Amino acid sequence: MLYQPELIGGHVALDLLNTVSWRLDPPRTVDRIATAEALATWRAAAGLSGDSDPRRVATVRAVVYDAVLPIARGTGPAELRELQTLLAGAVRRATPAGPRPMDWGGANLVDELVLAAGRLLEREDLSRLRECQDDGCGWLFLDRSKNGSRRWCSSGDCGNRARAKRHYERVRAGRES
Numbered sequence: 001m002l003y004q005p006e007l008i009g010g011h012v013a014l015d016l017l018n019t020v021s022w023r024l025d026p027p028r029t030v031d032r033i034a035t036a037e038a039l040a041t042w043r044a045a046a047g048l049s050g051d052s053d054p055r056r057v058a059t060v061r062a063v064v065y066d067a068v069l070p071i072a073r074g075t076g077p078a079e080l081r082e083l084q085t086l087l088a089g090a091v092r093r094a095t096p097a098g099p100r101p102m103d104w105g106g107a108n109l110v111d112e113l114v115l116a117a118g119r120l121l122e123r124e125d126l127s128r129l130r131e132c133q134d135d136g137c138g139w140l141f142l143d144r145s146k147n148g149s150r151r152w153c154s155s156g157d158c159g160n161r162a163r164a165k166r167h168y169e170r171v172r173a174g175r176e177s
Contacts, residue, residue: 003032003038005019005032005046007045008153009153010143010144011120012046012113013116013120015042016046017140019033020138024136024138025136031058034058038054039054048109048112052108052109052110056110057109060086063083064117067080067083067121068121069131071126071129083114083121087115089114090106090111093106093107095107128142129141130143130151132153133158134153139158140153141153
């Protein structure tokens with residue numbers, strides 16, 4: 001089946017993390033960018049350029065996930081040492097790329113993804129960073145809803161599954177009464 005990227009994280013760094021489907025359900029976990037072709041499809045959908053080895057991108061994804069997940073869960077300080085090391089290298093190779101003086105472009109796709117992770121942590125309201133509440137999903141997103149009440153990565157996917165499960169449980173409880 002042809003991979004169709006879902007860019008629902010609200011930030012390219014989060015969309016990169018969300019290329020692992022069913023992260024919290026190991027028997028169902030799928031790496032959506034494990035091949036060069038799938039990575040190229042995701043890269044194009046995300047509006048990025050440059051080729052890279054999927055293994056190098058997966059390494060960056062793991063480092064960024066380890067840094068961002070504790071923030072989304074509110075479980076304590078993030079481990080930033082590895083990300084900071086990657087950022088230092090990416091910044092050394094970066095070139096000016098935008099109308100704002102502090103906008104920099106990466107020398108390659110991996111550097112661009114590392115810089116995006118840095119921008120996420122530097123520029124976004126991290127109190128809006130959330131983890132999907134579906135038990136097996138594990139996707140992360142920025143909750144840009146007015147009242148900060150978004151619960152799922154996708155209302156039509158994880159949200160619909162949660163609503164169907166609640167309905168089934170209500171019906172089943174009604175039958176047992």
